[in-house]
Amino acid sequence: MISVQKSLRLHIALLGRVNAGKSSFLNLVAGQDVSIASAVAGTTTDVVEKAQELIPLGPVVWLDTAGFGDQTELGKQRLSRTLKALDKADIAVLVCEGARIETEEKQIMAEAARRNLPLIKIFNKADIFPVPEEADGISVNSTDLSSRDRVLNRFKAELIKKAPEDIMNPPTLIGDIVKDGGSVVLVIPLDDQAPKGRLLPLQVQVIRDGLDHGCSVTAVRDSEYAGLLSRLATPPDLVIIDSSVVGTIIPQTPAEIPLTTFSILFARLKGDLSKLVEGARALTELQDGDKVLIAESCTHHAAKNDIGRVKIPELIRRKTGKQLEFIHLAGCDFPDNLADFRLVIQCGGCMSNRRTILSRINRCESFGVPITNYGVCLSALQGFLPRVIAPFHHLREAKAASPHR
Ligand code: SF4
Incomplete structure (x- = not known):
């Protein structure tokens, strides 16, 4: 099988309370042991990623999260990590014990709704906990292997119905700015x-x-x-x-x-180009003592002249003449609280999926903190931003003129 970059795969967050049977549901639909399934409560302690080919959807990544629902301090930490997985999910699958929807399930549904994240409810152990006919979800007994084909077909149909359009039909990179045969x-x-x-x-x-x-x-x-x-x-x-x-x-x-x-x-494919361009304006408004967050989506080995750690901070200091504090973060973590920052500069995000970058943009917006990215920032600092975004102007104008936008 030809491997597909993780960032291009549909990311499915799998959530559910301890012992709701998330892992056995995953095993049922994957047809193999792709995750730890155990009768011992809380076996999965962190988010486990697993790639799978889910025909006809194509390549997916499951984000198998820790079970929630125990009231210990560790249980609360697990729930908070589980909610973070929603930041990079394209779709959420909530596994419930029957149709049991309690405080935590409601919290997850609310968080998914807040992120405009499609959610599929799985009513597991339906043989033990009867599910009302009108309940909105898929009834499953994940230990009944003979039901696999029926469950899988139903589940895939829901995924196809609810998966975001940009995942099912990825946008072009240059096909709309260069004529065919150019x-x-x-x-x-x-x-x-x-x-x-x-x-x-x-x-x-x-x-x-x-x-x-x-x-x-x-x-x-x-x-x-x-x-x-x-x-x-x-x-x-x-x-x-x-x-x-x-x-x-x-x-x-x-x-x-x-x-x-x-x-x-x-920036256009993975994020929101117009917001990142707008965010670059903050470069001209920085003041002494401002904190700038440089957020990298992976922990790559930094070269001598690393773009995020050396080139961009040096260029910003030189262009603004201000005494600034640069904070570097690498990997999946992005601060919950951005109030201290005057500007966030995100890397190109080549290892991240679109949803992760959009979540970061949304979080910055919720704190009123401008966000831009490396490429937009570098072009802006060197005075070339109008030139490098000019090829997209006709698209913006077409969108603005469209009655269906
Ligand atoms: S642009 Fe790609 S390689 Fe560079 S820090 Fe971001 S994710 Fe890593």
Whole structure:
């Protein structure tokens, strides 16, 4: 089986109180032991991720959360971690004992609703706890293996009905800004931050998206870009550059050639480009003593000239002339409380799914804290933001004109 990046998979959060039978439900629908199933209460103590191919939906990741419902301090911590899993889920599956909906189940349903997260209720142990006919959910006895096909078909039908549109039909990266059959040039520096012997997943994704739209795609290092442009008989329909070379590549590119960055493309695909552009305005309003959160979605090894730890803080200090405090966070954790921060700068999020980045944007909004990302920030600091977002203007105008938006 060809493996699919985790960030492109449908993320399904599996939630339920201790002993509701989450793990045995997962085993039933997965047809194999993909999670620990045990009669011992509270076996699953943290979120366990498990990839699966769920035909015809395609690749999914289950986020198997700790059971909730015990009133100990540890139980409360488990519930809080469980709720955090909702931040990266595309859909939630709540496993209940029969149709038992108590305080915690209501809390989960409310949190899912607050996030606009679709939720499927599974009424497990329906043989022991009778479920009223009008109850809105799927009745299951997850220990009855003979019921597997019926449950699986019903469950998949619900998933397909409720899965977000952008997961079922992922948006294009460049297909709506380059005409079919157009030509695209990618400028990829092979500096000390480039992985040895391979391209980054987001660069590969752009190539694939271009090919899907019948485009010819040419990749070139920044050092060979000027030579390539001079040899082309007709100018490219789009140039896509790495954010780290905007300062050198943009001056070499005639104004009539549309140009953007990989980061901008992914800010649009994984987040909300207009909000990240809006957030970049805060760069001009920073004051001495302000705290800036730099949030990275993975714990990669930081290179000498790391973009988040070195380049961006240095550039912001130089451009603003302010004494700022930069706080770096790497990995899945994102602060619950953002009130202390004046600005959040999110990394490109290549390892995260769209829902994770949108959750971070929403949390910043709820605290009134502007958020931008590396690519938008770098372009803004160097004065190139209007140029790199220009290829998307006609889409914004089309959306604004649409009576169905
Ligand atoms: S963009 Fe973010 S998730 Fe991707 S490698 Fe950099 S820090 Fe990690």
